[in-house]
Amino acid sequence: MDRQxxxxxxxxxxxxxxAVACSLLxxxxxxxxxxxxxxxxxxxxxxxxxxxxxxxxxxxxxxxxCLKRLRDKSNRERILRLxxxxxxxxxxxxxxxxxxxxxxxxxxxxxxxxxxxxxxLRFLDGKDYRAICAETSTSRIAxxxxxxxxxxxxxxxxxxxxx
Amino acid sequence: xxYSDEEKIKRLLDAQEHPEHYTDEELCEIIRDxxxxxxxxxxxxxxxxxxEDIDVEKAWKAFSQSHPESSHPLSRHRIPRWxxxxxxxxxxxxxxxxxxxxMTRLGWIQSPFAAEKPEVAQHAPVTAALRDTTATADSIxxxxxxKKPAPVVKVFDNTTLSDILSAxxxxxxxxxxxxxxxxxxxxLHFEWDQAKSVDANIAILNGFQQISITRNGDxxxxx
Numbered sequence: 001m002d003r004q005x006x007x008x009x010x011x012x013x014x015x016x017x018x019a020v021a022c023s024l025l026x027x028x029x030x031x032x033x034x035x036x037x038x039x040x041x042x043x044x045x046x047x048x049x050x051x052x053x054x055x056x057x058x059x060x061x062x063x064x065x066c067l068k069r070l071r072d073k074s075n076r077e078r079i080l081r082l083x084x085x086x087x088x089x090x091x092x093x094x095x096x097x098x099x100x101x102x103x104x105x106x107x108x109x110x111x112x113x114x115x116x117x118x119x120x121l122r123f124l125d126g127k128d129y130r131a132i133c134a135e136t137s138t139s140r141i142a143x144x145x146x147x148x149x150x151x152x153x154x155x156x157x158x159x160x161x162x163x
Numbered sequence: 164x165x166y167s168d169e170e171k172i173k174r175l176l177d178a179q180e181h182p183e184h185y186t187d188e189e190l191c192e193i194i195r196d197x198x199x200x201x202x203x204x205x206x207x208x209x210x211x212x213x214x215e216d217i218d219v220e221k222a223w224k225a226f227s228q229s230h231p232e233s234s235h236p237l238s239r240h241r242i243p244r245w246x247x248x249x250x251x252x253x254x255x256x257x258x259x260x261x262x263x264x265x266m267t268r269l270g271w272i273q274s275p276f277a278a279e280k281p282e283v284a285q286h287a288p289v290t291a292a293l294r295d296t297t298a299t300a301d302s303i304x305x306x307x308x309x310k311k312p313a314p315v316v317k318v319f320d321n322t323t324l325s326d327i328l329s330a331x332x333x334x335x336x337x338x339x340x341x342x343x344x345x346x347x348x349x350x351l352h353f354e355w356d357q358a359k360s361v362d363a364n365i366a367i368l369n370g371f372q373q374i375s376i377t378r379n380g381d382x383x384x385x386x
Contacts, residue, residue, distance in 0.1 A: 003232055007223065014219045023209035031212070032222070040230050075190035076182040082201045085194055103206035123204050124211070128180075144176065151172045151200060158199035 017062045024066035059093045314357035324349040335361045
């Protein structure tokens, strides 16, 4: 693809592609790498994208590259970082986008700000119990109980279709 | 093993801290249990990434540096795919042609385009090949030949003088004029060595008693 066209697409879609990659890999650097890989491939290929289909193509390309990376992760990594095991290459990326948006809204309904903060510290930032206890000035048992409650609520309210 | 909901939650939280305490199979089960958490984590991770202050300009510069534009004018992405396919195709055709030429040259295969071997003409009476000359009552106009074949010895056996001279006239580019029609019908056995000059061959033909041929420039006069 023409370099000028790649640059235009890069400037137009980079943010969104980066966010999609982060929603799967949870890692800024790895997400940047994946987005760069997609544009590098465009630069080397003869693919021509119509304006109407460019966004869809790029999002699917990012998603599939991320899923490929996830498939290479061990089960230990999966549980430690809570990687998804539900998505497949052929899934509709727009459906996924809508679902993530709904989940954000649902989280604010289901969890209190304190619980959401706790979820972020433990599961999103990956902080251990000692760090969380220090930051929230609560005991380990209290943190454990809060997290147990959060997990229970989410399991009861979020559907997880079989892959 | 069936665990209660409470136990599953406990295992999930514990596995997150100590995955080494669980087998791969157990981890698979726990991962399935953790799907709601993974979904929410994805949603929050995306939200966080969208809120990040991303410098696209800086990202593009970094990308440009790691993927510089090739200075070569024929770099791969500048050449359209169809042109590359055409180039490969032409390359294959050229290679096949060279190979075929080499094989025919070495005698490994016989070219279907090659002319019949001269030896055939030496032994077969020339008859049919000569019928395509344009003949008038008193003269024969040689055909325009673009390329003269390699000289061979052609054997005419019981062939009319008309056919023999017609072939020779065509070969040497001469016009044949008969003063009498009877000379045309004379039949003879003649070995025409094309490597010899026309005059040398005429001299041989004139050795026959009934034949008298003289050459006047581009014309053969037969009496």
